[in-house]
Amino acid sequence: MELFLQFFFSGLTVGAIYALIALGFNIIYNTTSILNLAQGEFVVLGGLLMWYFLEKIHLPYGVSIILTLGISGLVGLAMERLSIRPLLKTADPLLLILITIAFSILLRGILMFLFGKEPYGYPPISEGAPLIIGGAIIQRQVLWIFLFVLFTMLFLYIFFNRTIFGIAMKACAIDSLSATLLGINTSQMVMVSFILSGIFASLAGVLVTPITFVEYDKGPLLTIKGFTAAILGGLGSNWGVMAGGFLLGILESLIAGYIHSGLKDALALLLLLSMLLFKPAGLFQSSEQARLRKL
Amino acid sequence: MSLWRLFILNLIFMLLILNNAFASKEPIKIGAILSITGPASFIGEPEKNTILLLAEQINKAGGINGRPLEVLIEDSKSEETQAVLSAKKLIEKDKVVAIIGPSTTGESMALIPIVTQAKIPMISLAAGTGITEPVSERYWIFKTAQYDRSAVEAIYKYMQKKGIKKVGILTIATGFGDQGRKALLELAPKFGITIVADERYKPKDSDMTVQLLKAKNAGAEAIINWSVGPEQIIVTKNWHALKMGIPLFQSHGWGSKKNLQLAGPAAEGVIAPLGRIVIWDKLPDKHPQKKILKSFEESYMAKYKSEPGTFGGHAYDAFMMVVEALKKVGPDPAKIRDYVENNIKNWPGISGIFNISPKDHCGLDATSFEMVIVQKGDWEILQ
Numbered sequence: 001m002e003l004f005l006q007f008f009f010s011g012l013t014v015g016a017i018y019a020l021i022a023l024g025f026n027i028i029y030n031t032t033s034i035l036n037l038a039q040g041e042f043v044v045l046g047g048l049l050m051w052y053f054l055e056k057i058h059l060p061y062g063v064s065i066i067l068t069l070g071i072s073g074l075v076g077l078a079m080e081r082l083s084i085r086p087l088l089k090t091a092d093p094l095l096l097i098l099i100t101i102a103f104s105i106l107l108r109g110i111l112m113f114l115f116g117k118e119p120y121g122y123p124p125i126s127e128g129a130p131l132i133i134g135g136a137i138i139q140r141q142v143l144w145i146f147l148f149v150l151f152t153m154l155f156l157y158i159f160f161n162r163t164i165f166g167i168a169m170k171a172c173a174i175d176s177l178s179a180t181l182l183g184i185n186t187s188q189m190v191m192v193s194f195i196l197s198g199i200f201a202s203l204a205g206v207l208v209t210p211i212t213f214v215e216y217d218k219g220p221l222l223t224i225k226g227f228t229a230a231i232l233g234g235l236g237s238n239w240g241v242m243a244g245g246f247l248l249g250i251l252e253s254l255i256a257g258y259i260h261s262g263l264k265d266a267l268a269l270l271l272l273l274s275m276l277l278f279k280p281a282g283l284f285q286s287s288e289q290a291r292l293r294k295l
Numbered sequence: 296m297s298l299w300r301l302f303i304l305n306l307i308f309m310l311l312i313l314n315n316a317f318a319s320k321e322p323i324k325i326g327a328i329l330s331i332t333g334p335a336s337f338i339g340e341p342e343k344n345t346i347l348l349l350a351e352q353i354n355k356a357g358g359i360n361g362r363p364l365e366v367l368i369e370d371s372k373s374e375e376t377q378a379v380l381s382a383k384k385l386i387e388k389d390k391v392v393a394i395i396g397p398s399t400t401g402e403s404m405a406l407i408p409i410v411t412q413a414k415i416p417m418i419s420l421a422a423g424t425g426i427t428e429p430v431s432e433r434y435w436i437f438k439t440a441q442y443d444r445s446a447v448e449a450i451y452k453y454m455q456k457k458g459i460k461k462v463g464i465l466t467i468a469t470g471f472g473d474q475g476r477k478a479l480l481e482l483a484p485k486f487g488i489t490i491v492a493d494e495r496y497k498p499k500d501s502d503m504t505v506q507l508l509k510a511k512n513a514g515a516e517a518i519i520n521w522s523v524g525p526e527q528i529i530v531t532k533n534w535h536a537l538k539m540g541i542p543l544f545q546s547h548g549w550g551s552k553k554n555l556q557l558a559g560p561a562a563e564g565v566i567a568p569l570g571r572i573v574i575w576d577k578l579p580d581k582h583p584q585k586k587i588l589k590s591f592e593e594s595y596m597a598k599y600k601s602e603p604g605t606f607g608g609h610a611y612d613a614f615m616m617v618v619e620a621l622k623k624v625g626p627d628p629a630k631i632r633d634y635v636e637n638n639i640k641n642w643p644g645i646s647g648i649f650n651i652s653p654k655d656h657c658g659l660d661a662t663s664f665e666m667v668i669v670q671k672g673d674w675e676i677l678q
Contacts, residue, residue, distance in 0.1 A: 003508060010504040017501060117336040119525035121557045130536045137504075137536055211532075212501035213525040213557060217334065221499045257505045262468065262495040 002135035007257040008250060009138045013211065015249020016145040020204035021226025022233065022241040023152060024197040029235050030160075030173045031193035032088070034096045038079065038104035039226055040219030041111070042198050046072055046205025047214030048111060051120040061125065068206055069199045076198020079103050080191050088190060104219060112216040124210035145207045149242065152200060156238050169193060228272045234282015243284060322365035323358075323392065323626045325617055326385035328406070329420075329610075330398040333373025334469075334498070337524060338398045341607035342420055343368055344599050346395065349614050352594070359621045371397050378402035379409060386413045392626045395613045396420050398606070400470050403438070410435050416632040418613035420606070423474050427656035437635055437656045439612035439646055441570070441663050444478040446547040448661040449568035450519060451486035453677070459517045459542075463492035463510025465503060465530060467522035475521035475546055491515050500526060504533045517541050523548030528558045535561035542566060547664060550605045555672055566677065568664035570646050572608045574674045583643045591645060608645030615644065 021039055028036045046068055053064035083099050124141035131138050160166040171179040172189045180186050205214060212218075225248065233244020248268060256264040281287040327346050330339035350366045358364055367389050369381035378397045385391045386409070393416045397403050400423030407426075410417040414435065419426050422440040427433050454462070464479050466472040476493070483490050492513040494506035507530070510518055518541060520530045527545055531554075534543045542564065549567035558565075571578060575588035591611055595603040603611070616635050623638070624630035639651040639658060647663025666677040 003512065006508055007505050010502050013504075014502050112332070112336075117340060118553060119528070119557060121528075139536060208501065211529075213528060215525060218499055253502075253505050256496075257509060260495075261506050261509075265497055 003257070005134050005136035007253045009133075009136050009142075011250030011253030012246060013139065013142045013145075013249070014252060015229075015246035016142065016149055017204060017208045017212070017222070017245075018225050018229040018248050019149055019242045019245025020145075020152070020207070021201060021222055022229040022245045023149075023156070023238060024201040024204070025226055025230045026235060026238055026241045027156070027197040027200065028193050029230075031169050032084075032096075032190050033173065034084075034093050035100070035227070036194070036197060037097060037100045037223055037227075038107060038219075039197070039201050040221065040223030041104045041107040042072060042076070042201030043205040043208070043222050044111060044214055044216060044219045045075060045107065046202025047209035048115050048120060048205075048216070049202070050206045050209060051122050051214070052115075054122045055120075065203075065206055069202055072202030073195045073199045075107075076194040076196075077191060079198070080194035084190065084194065085187060088187065104223070108216060108219055115216055117216060119213040119215040121209055121213040125207075139211060141207070141210050148203060148207055152203070153238060153242060160238075165192070228268065231272055232275055232283060234285045237282070237285055240282055240284035244282065247283070320362060322363040323621060324365045324367060324389055325621075326382075326389060326391035326394045327366055327368045327610075328371050328378050328381045328385070328394060328396040328398075328402070329368060330373040330402070331368075331370040333371075335373040335399045338420075338606045339370075339373070341601075341603050342396070342398055342610035345595065345603055345607040345610040346614055348595060348598055349611065349618075353618060359618065360625075364618070364621075366395075367391060371402055373399060373402070375402050375405040379405055382406050382409050386410070386415055391415065392621075392628050393418070393617045393631050395610065395617065400426060400474065403436075407433065407436055415628050416617075416635065418616060418635070420609040420613060423470070424478075430654060430656055433656055435632060437613075437616075437651065439616070439644065439649075439657070439659075440609045441547065441646060441659045442478075442657060443474045443546075444482060445659060445661045446568045446664060447475070447478040447482050449664040449666060450544050450566075451482060451488055452661065453566070453568075453666045454488060454517065454544075455486050460487060461489050461491045461514050461516045463494065463507075463513060463515030463518050464490055465494045465496065465506050465510065465518065465520045465522075467526055468495050468497050469522075471523055471546075471548065472521050479519060479521065496522075496526065498524075498526065501529065502533065503530045504537065507533055507537060507539065511537075511539055511541065515541060517544060519544045519546075521546045521548075525557075528554055531558045531565055532561045535563075547605065550667075552602055555669060559672075562669045562672070565669045567667055568661075569667045569674070570605045570608060570663065571665060572603065572605060572645050574665060574667055574676055577674070577676055583648060584645070587643060588645060605646070612644035612646055612649070616642075616649075 024039045049068040049071055050064055053059045053067050083103055125144045126140050128140055160170055168184045169189045171184055172186050176186050229245035229248045230241045232248055233240035252264045252268050255267045329342050330336055331343055346366055350364055353364050367385060371378035371381055395418050398420050400421040403419040403421045403426045416435050419438040420440055422443050424442050426438050427436055466476040492510035492515055494509055496503055496506060520527055545565055545567040547568050550569040550573040555562050571584050572588055578585045616639060620631040620634040624634050636653055639649050642649040647659040649658040651658035667674045668677050
């Protein structure tokens with residue numbers, strides 16, 4: 001039991017990381033129906049900027065977080081202005097997805113140039129020995145991550161359901177032509193979605209770096225894992241992708257624990273394939289819901 | 296008219312003389328293929344820096360027998376295909392007399408047929424056993440990184456002394472981890488050690504708690520982790536957080552101060568077989584390697600503000616072997632090969648004291664490692 005609990009906690013740790021990235025995917029998907037495959041690079045950007053502010057120029061923790069999130073938002077904005085906006089109206093979504101891959105390569109190159117290739121890390125938000133619950137250990141930073149995931153969910157819920165701006169964004173996602181006819185500035189909505197997803201991805205980077213460290217080329221793997229989580233939970237629903245993230249983390253950990261650690265990624269991807277084959281809308285929504293939500 | 300002709304003749308004559316004068320000053324070209332970008336870039340970077348530093352020193356001191364040395368450094372992007380292209384370019388276009396590198400085992404293996412066919416000596420900087428064995432098929436290939444099995448032997452010897460009989464191994468799913476795992480499994484019976492858990496993880500994984508716990512529950516009396524880079528710090532942190540009560544051994548890839556900084560107090564008590572470059576200041580003065588270790592470390596630190604580490608050391612040894620051969624036998628690929636094979640004896644380098652022979656194209660064994668423990672954020676040599 002103790003062992004199971006430890007596997008479970010370890011899965012939650014990894015799952016929380018996947019969940020935050022999957023949420024970033026979802027925000028952009030919900031407004032533009034494209035996938036931003038530079039999501040992982042924004043996570044790396046967050047971790048590296050945070051290191052820079054905290055360890056290099058010794059700013060307080062809070063100030064560093066705010067600066068990091070601010071700059072990441074600006075990078076998201078720049079990405080949208082420079083690469084997505086000029087093509088949004090005319091280009092195929094597939095082309096836009098390819099553009100995000102190109103942007104991810106560019107961003108990775110810039111990060112390598114600025115920070116080099118070494119891993120970076122900094123102290124967690126609150127120092128101290130890991131907590132012991134029922135004989136299993138859990139790192140304090142993981143609790144902070146849970147808190148921030150929850151906070152993010154709450155923010156997104158209120159933003160998309162209770163503010164006129166968020167509702168307008170949702171309208172763009174459902175039918176951007178009708179939304180334009182109703183007087184909604186669609187391109188502004190796309191811009192906001194890129195800023196938001198940049199901020200949330202970099203928040204993920206800020207939070208996980210004390211546990212996992214960060215180096216310039218960590219992005220692609222995070223993108224794949226976040227994407228798997230999003231598919232597992234069902235793109236389109238915030239609660240769904242979040243649950244998908246935790247589920248993927250826990251599954252990986254249990255597979256590693258009870259079957260073999262060499263198989264965990266293979267089995268997780270097998271799961272992704274079977275999801276796409278048998279229940280492409282994800283675990284938590286019906287295919288009608290998904291169709292209504294998208295395309 | 297005849298005056299003109301004379302003048303032109305004179306001009307041609309002068310040009311010829313000048314040309315000859317240039318010819319004798321023409322640089323000697325050697326090539327280096329390094330993983331400057333890509334996943335193995337943390338290896339290629341210090342290697343590149345080392346080679347640039349040494350080439351500058353050699354040329355400042357007058358070059359090789361009066362001729363300047365030109366090192367053509369190619370980035371393999373940590374890919375086999377790119378390494379092959381770089382090697383072809385260096386051999387066919389630049390006509391180098393020797394090749395240093397590549398940085399990783401996979402790339403080195405890919406180049407073996409090419410340099411063998413072109414009859415150009417290659418000194419690889421990677422550790423894989425297959426690079427120089429079987430030696431009968433590796434006529435043109437040498438390497439300066441210790442065999443993985445030497446590091447494993449060093450660990451097992453220490454364990455034998457301490458009475459550790461059951462170990463759990465964690466290896467990363469890369470070439471480095473595969474080679475280490477193979478050596479760990481193969482050599483264990485020879486030292487009376489049983490591997491009770493054989494766990495793996497992927498590059499960039501973020502939590503190895505599960506693997507560690509499985510190993511402990513299988514009855515391991517010690518953990519051996521085999522990886523390089525951030526993953527080995529995560530393993531260290533997880534090991535510390537779990538308060539496992541059994542020692543953690545790392546591979547010879549542990550030797551960077553950066554690891555100690557990042558792991559912080561979690562690294563206390565971690566044991567690893569390390570090359571002497573990381574603990575040179577703790578060696579007795581009469582140790583034959585101490586002098587060159589000191590001068591290399593200090594000049595590297597002065598120029599790059601970071602430590603050269605084990606990888607810089609591999610590049611140093613390869614480069615200096617080529618330079619010594621060039622000084623003694625001149626820029627002839629076959630003679631350079633013969634010189635390295637027969638004349639590098641009791642040769643103190645950075646990675647150890649080399650004894651290269653026609654039977655062993657690496658020339659280092661387990662004695663090139665010291666068992667080192669982390670104490671108060673610094674390395675201490677274990678006796």
